[in-house]
Amino acid sequence: MIEIKGLTKKYGSFYALKGLDLTIEDGTVFGFVGANGAGKSTTFSILATLLQPTAGEAWINGISISQNPQEVRRQIGYMPDFFGVYDQLKTEEYLDFYGASYGLDAKQREALIPKLLELVNLSHKRQDYVDLLSRGMKQRLCLARALIHDPNILILDEPASGLDPRARVEMREILKELKAMGKTILISSHILPELAEMCDSIGVIDSGELIAHGSVQSIQEKLQSEKVIHVKLAGPLADAVTFFENDPRVTQVDSITERQTVQFLYKGTDEEQLALLREAMASGLRILAFSEEETDLEDVFMEITKGAGA
Amino acid sequence: MKELLANPVLVKEIKLRFRSVKSFTGLFFYLLIMGVFVFGFINLTSSLSGAGFFSPDESFLLFTMLSYIQLGLILFITPGLTAGTISSEREKQTLNILLTTAQSSFQIIFGKLLSSISFLLLLLVSGLPIYSMVFLYGGVSPGQIAVIFLFYLLTLLAIGSLGVMYSTLTRRTIVSMISTYGTMIFLTAVTGFFLVLSISISAVSMGMGLSPFSYFWASINPAVVLLTLLEPGFSGEIVRMTGISVPLWVTYTIFYLLVFAGSMWLSVSKLRVNMNKYK
Numbered sequence: 001m002i003e004i005k006g007l008t009k010k011y012g013s014f015y016a017l018k019g020l021d022l023t024i025e026d027g028t029v030f031g032f033v034g035a036n037g038a039g040k041s042t043t044f045s046i047l048a049t050l051l052q053p054t055a056g057e058a059w060i061n062g063i064s065i066s067q068n069p070q071e072v073r074r075q076i077g078y079m080p081d082f083f084g085v086y087d088q089l090k091t092e093e094y095l096d097f098y099g100a101s102y103g104l105d106a107k108q109r110e111a112l113i114p115k116l117l118e119l120v121n122l123s124h125k126r127q128d129y130v131d132l133l134s135r136g137m138k139q140r141l142c143l144a145r146a147l148i149h150d151p152n153i154l155i156l157d158e159p160a161s162g163l164d165p166r167a168r169v170e171m172r173e174i175l176k177e178l179k180a181m182g183k184t185i186l187i188s189s190h191i192l193p194e195l196a197e198m199c200d201s202i203g204v205i206d207s208g209e210l211i212a213h214g215s216v217q218s219i220q221e222k223l224q225s226e227k228v229i230h231v232k233l234a235g236p237l238a239d240a241v242t243f244f245e246n247d248p249r250v251t252q253v254d255s256i257t258e259r260q261t262v263q264f265l266y267k268g269t270d271e272e273q274l275a276l277l278r279e280a281m282a283s284g285l286r287i288l289a290f291s292e293e294e295t296d297l298e299d300v301f302m303e304i305t306k307g308a309g310a
Numbered sequence: 311m312k313e314l315l316a317n318p319v320l321v322k323e324i325k326l327r328f329r330s331v332k333s334f335t336g337l338f339f340y341l342l343i344m345g346v347f348v349f350g351f352i353n354l355t356s357s358l359s360g361a362g363f364f365s366p367d368e369s370f371l372l373f374t375m376l377s378y379i380q381l382g383l384i385l386f387i388t389p390g391l392t393a394g395t396i397s398s399e400r401e402k403q404t405l406n407i408l409l410t411t412a413q414s415s416f417q418i419i420f421g422k423l424l425s426s427i428s429f430l431l432l433l434l435v436s437g438l439p440i441y442s443m444v445f446l447y448g449g450v451s452p453g454q455i456a457v458i459f460l461f462y463l464l465t466l467l468a469i470g471s472l473g474v475m476y477s478t479l480t481r482r483t484i485v486s487m488i489s490t491y492g493t494m495i496f497l498t499a500v501t502g503f504f505l506v507l508s509i510s511i512s513a514v515s516m517g518m519g520l521s522p523f524s525y526f527w528a529s530i531n532p533a534v535v536l537l538t539l540l541e542p543g544f545s546g547e548i549v550r551m552t553g554i555s556v557p558l559w560v561t562y563t564i565f566y567l568l569v570f571a572g573s574m575w576l577s578v579s580k581l582r583v584n585m586n587k588y589k
Contacts, residue, residue: 045406048406048410049409049582049583049585050406050409050410050582050583051583052585053585069585070412073411074412076410078407078410080403080407083404083406083407084402084404085404086322086404087326088326088329088330089325089326093322093325097318097321098411100316100318100321101319101408101411101412102411102412142407145407
């Protein structure tokens with residue numbers, strides 16, 4: 001379990017992180033979303049004991065990061081957003097080195113390395129030099145490295161950044177597998193929408209503050225002030241446009257003649273939306289379909305971070 | 311001890327160093343130059359003197375020259391080998407991952423230092439057969455070689471730990487490199503200059519005596535201390551002239567052990583951030 005209380009990081013008068021409070025339960029996957037410079041990597045660096053917080057505290061499996069950072073390092077597997085590899089070191093030697101760094105003996109390492117390479121689909125690259133691997137392979141190898149001491153908490157800072165679509169899919173599959181293994185995963189990514197299906201909850205950070213936190217669905221509901229509604233009609237569109245324009249919760253009504261559809265923005269609860277549909281039917285509009293546009297996490301992300309740079 | 315030598319950083323660094331062709335070509339040319347120098351010297355001396363033999367005095371001169379060459383090698387190569395140990399990891403973006411492993415800061419620093427100086431130790435040890443050629447002609451005792459090797463080891467550890475310390479404290483290798491070479495030049499050339507200066511001042515003000523400053527500058531200068539190890543009579547002369555009865559090598563050992571311990575302590579304490587400091 002990860003508990004964060006009042007975590008603050010200040011550089012001069014600039015707050016990189018402002019009193020962050022967060023709890024991530026065991027076995028859950030938490031997605032951290034925010035624009036560049038919002039405070040994601042700062043949070044991760046503090047949790048990985050690489051950066052000293054200005055104030056606040058965090059506990060990893062009940063162990064304080066300020067009181068016992070050495071033990072915290074044993075509890076977590078950390079993957080930074082940018083990392084390098086050693087030249088002239090082979091893939092299995094790379095993992096062997098980090099295994100030894102966590103105090104695993106030679107026999108344990110020998111047994112573990114093939115399994116980890118298989119998990120990240122790099123068994124065929126066992127004898128290859130690490131610096132010659134592709135970016136996607138290096139990312140997967142770094143993930144295998146983060147798993148070498150079998151931590152139950154993984155802190156992954158943008159694990160899919162800079163990867164091509166295929167490599168992203170591969171990374172996502174591995175993360176799903178890790179989730180199934182019961183790992184607690186804290187992940188930040190710009191491709192969070194792609195990971196929405198595997199995230200149990202997400203946190204949205206902006207200018208060092210957590211502005212939303214909860215399940216993917218609840219965040220969508222909370223942050224989306226307006227829904228896009230499409231109404232397909234069998235009759236003339238002009239009547240429908242007039243009808244919907246009269247509702248105070250409706251804005252921006254457009255008619256799309258080629259699709260026989262009226263589209264508008266709606267600001268209201270589900271109950272109010274239901275009432276609107278009933279009234280429309282009662283008024284004689286020949287409605288073939290009444291649907292809410294599916295917005296994914298990407299849209300939500302864009303919506304809530306659009307003011308971040310302002 | 312076993313735990314210290316089973317250090318993952320040490321094992322990995324040694325593996326990487328000896329995997330590179332550079333290390334082997336470096337070793338080859340070092341031995342080649344040493345060999346040409348020693349055999350050339352013996353050959354030239356014996357043929358020029360016309361005696362057809364190599365006297366113990368000449369053997370001692372050769373030994374002195376070799377000792378100074380090796381000291382020069384240590385002083386100039388050690389900063390190059392150690393000043394990038396931590397900062398290059400930072401530049402290559404491998405340091406953060408290393409710091410999140412369960413290794414202690416001491417293990418990382420010690421592994422880095424030992425792996426860097428191990429290559430230089432290999433150079434010195436591999437040169438021993440050539441070095442010991444002088445035994446064939448007399449004039450030098452094995453004990454003297456042992457003492458000089460201990461002196462080398464201490465100098466290596468001190469300069470090496472300074473390199474690692476600068477590498478830990480500075481963000482860039484180039485800055486660390488300049489700082490380490492600067493300190494090395496201070497310990498050799500600047501202390502030498504101060505020594506000459508203080509002797510000149512003493513000569514004016516004290517006649518035949520030497521001030522304690524002269525003793526201090528002499529005692530931390532590797533070239534002077536090496537001379538006292540090669541010519542113990544020289545050490546006695548300094549003791550007599552300064553009135554300080556502690557041999558130069560004792561002060562040198564204490565000073566360089568303090569440099570080593572201080573640099574190691576700073577490196578270990580500054581490698582990672584102190585998570586508890588803000589409390």
